[in-house]
Amino acid sequence: MPALRHTALALTFAVLGAGCPEASSPGPSDSAAAQTATARAKATASVTATASAKPTASPMPSAMAAADKDVVSVATKDAGVAGVGFELKGIANQGWSVVQIEGALFAVSGPPGGPLGLQIRAYDAQSGDNVKLFDSLVTHKPTTVGKAEKVELAGEPREAQSFRNGEGRATTAYCLIRLPAKPGAKTGLVFLSDSGMAANTEPSCAQALDAPALKPIVASFRLVP
Numbered sequence: 001m002p003a004l005r006h007t008a009l010a011l012t013f014a015v016l017g018a019g020c021p022e023a024s025s026p027g028p029s030d031s032a033a034a035q036t037a038t039a040r041a042k043a044t045a046s047v048t049a050t051a052s053a054k055p056t057a058s059p060m061p062s063a064m065a066a067a068d069k070d071v072v073s074v075a076t077k078d079a080g081v082a083g084v085g086f087e088l089k090g091i092a093n094q095g096w097s098v099v100q101i102e103g104a105l106f107a108v109s110g111p112p113g114g115p116l117g118l119q120i121r122a123y124d125a126q127s128g129d130n131v132k133l134f135d136s137l138v139t140h141k142p143t144t145v146g147k148a149e150k151v152e153l154a155g156e157p158r159e160a161q162s163f164r165n166g167e168g169r170a171t172t173a174y175c176l177i178r179l180p181a182k183p184g185a186k187t188g189l190v191f192l193s194d195s196g197m198a199a200n201t202e203p204s205c206a207q208a209l210d211a212p213a214l215k216p217i218v219a220s221f222r223l224v225p
Contacts, residue, residue: 079189084223088106095111104119114169118193130161140166147161151177154179161175164197171200172196174194194208195207
């Protein structure tokens with residue numbers, strides 16, 4: 001009888017043990033939940049790290065309040081081109097909207113009534129020729145490449161290139177002007193203006209630079225150390 005009692009007790013403990021696993025030995029469902037939690041934590045950490053590491057758009061120093069300023073000035077250290085900063089006037093109280101475009105040092109969109117705008121940014125040797133540079137800045141297609149021209153900007157004749165894109169009432173003339181940091185330099189500033197134009201006509205820089213709202217700004221533009 002004692003032997004039978006001991007056997008029964010052993011069987012009872014064995015059954016109880018099978019129904020109550022130890023906390024230190026999680027079952028399959030617990031393990032899956034832990035793995036899911038770990039995966040989520042890693043994903044969150046990865047997203048956070050990626051977001052914090054993502055480069056932000058280039059700031060527009062002094063230009064953020066340009067719509068209320070008589071003079072907009074961007075210094076060399078802000079422009080990112082050694083020896084070249086710029087200054088311009090004619091933005092204040094004229095209906096311009098300052099816009100933030102990634103990589104642009106300064107950008108405005110004109111008063112309502114049609115395409116009208118201006119942006120200034122740095123370029124370097126990787127920017128390519130005028131056509132490649134324009135295509136990297138203006139993604140609307142199709143584009144018609146106009147003639148290479150010389151225009152006066154910041155007190156000197158400058159190499160320029162005209163373009164046209166868009167259709168119908170959205171047809172737009174562009175003028176792209178490079179301002180090298182120094183003669184022969186492969187770095188500098190690019191001045192890109194745009195204005196509405198008649199469809200199916202040849203583009204020219206005059207169309208993009210001589211719009212009444214743009215003309216005084218273009219005339220005031222100058223380079224500063």
